[in-house]
Amino acid sequence: MDHLNEEALCRDALQVEAAVLELDKVGLNIKTEQNALTRRKICRVRYLHVLWVHASPEELTIHYVRERQKILQPTAKVFSLQNSATSSTRLDAWVQLLLHRAYGESKSRKKLKIFLNPSSGKGTAVKLFCKYAEPLFVAAQCQVDIQETSYSGQAGELVRAHLEIDSWDAIVCCSGDGLPHEVINGLALRNDAGHILRKIPIVQLPGGSGNALCVNMFGTTSISLAALYTIKGVTHPMDLMSITQGDKRHISFLSQNLGLLAECDLDTEGIRFLGGKRFAVGLLQRLLKPPVYGCKLATYSASNQCSRDSMGDQSCDQTKEMCQHGLPDLQFGTVNDPVPDGWKLEHLETLGVFFAGKFPFVDATSKVFPSARLDGLLDILTVDAGIGARKLLQLFSKAERGTHLTMPEAQYRKVLAYRVVPSRTHGAFSVDGERFPIKPFQVEVHPQMGMTLTTPPIVG
Numbered sequence: 001m002d003h004l005n006e007e008a009l010c011r012d013a014l015q016v017e018a019a020v021l022e023l024d025k026v027g028l029n030i031k032t033e034q035n036a037l038t039r040r041k042i043c044r045v046r047y048l049h050v051l052w053v054h055a056s057p058e059e060l061t062i063h064y065v066r067e068r069q070k071i072l073q074p075t076a077k078v079f080s081l082q083n084s085a086t087s088s089t090r091l092d093a094w095v096q097l098l099l100h101r102a103y104g105e106s107k108s109r110k111k112l113k114i115f116l117n118p119s120s121g122k123g124t125a126v127k128l129f130c131k132y133a134e135p136l137f138v139a140a141q142c143q144v145d146i147q148e149t150s151y152s153g154q155a156g157e158l159v160r161a162h163l164e165i166d167s168w169d170a171i172v173c174c175s176g177d178g179l180p181h182e183v184i185n186g187l188a189l190r191n192d193a194g195h196i197l198r199k200i201p202i203v204q205l206p207g208g209s210g211n212a213l214c215v216n217m218f219g220t221t222s223i224s225l226a227a228l229y230t231i232k233g234v235t236h237p238m239d240l241m242s243i244t245q246g247d248k249r250h251i252s253f254l255s256q257n258l259g260l261l262a263e264c265d266l267d268t269e270g271i272r273f274l275g276g277k278r279f280a281v282g283l284l285q286r287l288l289k290p291p292v293y294g295c296k297l298a299t300y301s302a303s304n305q306c307s308r309d310s311m312g313d314q315s316c317d318q319t320k321e322m323c324q325h326g327l328p329d330l331q332f333g334t335v336n337d338p339v340p341d342g343w344k345l346e347h348l349e350t351l352g353v354f355f356a357g358k359f360p361f362v363d364a365t366s367k368v369f370p371s372a373r374l375d376g377l378l379d380i381l382t383v384d385a386g387i388g389a390r391k392l393l394q395l396f397s398k399a400e401r402g403t404h405l406t407m408p409e410a411q412y413r414k415v416l417a418y419r420v421v422p423s424r425t426h427g428a429f430s431v432d433g434e435r436f437p438i439k440p441f442q443v444e445v446h447p448q449m450g451m452t453l454t455t456p457p458i459v460g
């Protein structure tokens with residue numbers, strides 16, 4: 001390396017013993033010489049994959065991941081600085097530059113509260129976490145506080161009572177969508193719910209059968225990629241919803257699902273070992289004789305009044321102001337109040353599917369709400385039970401790509417709030433994938449009242 005001295009190197013390159021480390025637009029290039037005369041070997045590491053870097057007077061260590069088929073393997077390279085002429089100031093500046101490019105806007109060395117649900121999905125969440133996610137958090141120097149839940153409700157109790165919750169950079173649920181639902185509802189019971197829900201990102205590592213939060217925010221079902229995106233993720237607000245039923249108020253972040261598709265989820269618990277495939281099995285079992293879930297539907301939509309978009313940030317700011325402490329007041333009252341003026345009433349006597357949601361994907365492969373976004377509105381899909389097996393199958397196979405809305409049988413609405421009064425008293429109704437009783441319910445959106453993490457821009 002004699003031909004390369006420090007002056008000859010630009011600010012982005014660092015000479016260490018037997019190697020030159022260069023930072024270009026997309027990553028770090030480690031150029032090592034094979035022997036004194038011959039070719040150089042170049043190892044390229046994307047900034048996304050750099051987890052941590054630290055330097056002592058003797059050596060420089062770079063922790064990064066190697067990606068093979070969506071599985072990330074943490075690894076480290078150590079470079080001797082013994083005979084290096086590089087000054088410590090320059091070394092520090094280079095390390096800071098690399099860390100800055102590796103993390104961008106994302107906070108490095110996050111403090112993470114991690115809940116593992118041993119009963120999620122096929123029951124492998126804990127094993128998968130230990131094998132594919134934890135080593136990445138360790139290599140990235142995250143402070144992790146890991147808790148395997150012992151019973152349903154424990155994570156909710158803990159986040160409700162925890163005094164120093166403000167110090168967590170994210171709450172990570174290695175689970176299905178039920179545990180994030182539980183955590184959000186635990187936070188919602190705090191006196192400072194409005195502040196905390198808005199501040200602390202809730203993140204999912206895919207450990208269940210649906211894993212919709214992870215798929216929507218990180219675009220993956222790989223647990224190691226989701227762990228990397230948690231390490232490198234940037235904060236992203238999410239709309240939350242209040243659902244009132246009887247005298248209770250719950251918070252929902254994902255969906256409300258009544259009828260055929262809820263049965264495919266809730267009534268297939270016996271074939272849990274199939275993982276995500278149990279939804280498809282449930283659908284095939286019901287295709288020829290889909291259940292009928294007639295209901296009265298009242299909706300308050302963007303066309304009834306100005307849309308949330310045209311209201312700009314106003315409604316969001318109002319929610320912010322209202323909920324600095326506990327939850328905001330309900331704008332449309334509860335399900336026990338008379339239906340507010342100006343709502344549109346429909347009687348869907350032969351309804352088969354009622355599905356309302358806030359994110360495009362409801363599980364890893366079903367893009368039921370292709371136009372759902374952070375707009376303060378809720379998307380609703382209804383399908384009549386009498387459309388026939390062929391059309392039903394066509395509709396749900398198209399939903400994989402979100403192209404089902406071109407079918408006239410798929411009724412799609414965007415609303416600010418709605419109420420459903422089911423005709424039945426038994427059957428399947430789920431909120432964020434969790435079973436709820438079949439009773440009248442009313443839902444309204446709280447724009448940007450929640451927080452999560454999304455993939456950093458350097459994912460490209």
Ligand SMILES: Nc1ncnc2c1ncn2[C@@H]1O[C@H](COP(=O)(O)OP(=O)(O)OP(=O)(O)O)[C@@H](O)[C@H]1O
Nearest residue numbers: 120121149150151152175176177178208209210211
């Ligand atoms: N240790 C535990 N034992 C039993 N149930 C638990 C435990 N910890 C959490 N739970 C409950 O398990 C329920 C389901 O959790 P989760 O969504 O993580 O799994 P899942 O139902 O398999 O996933 P999916 O929603 O993707 O199907 C939640 O209501 C949660 O409160």
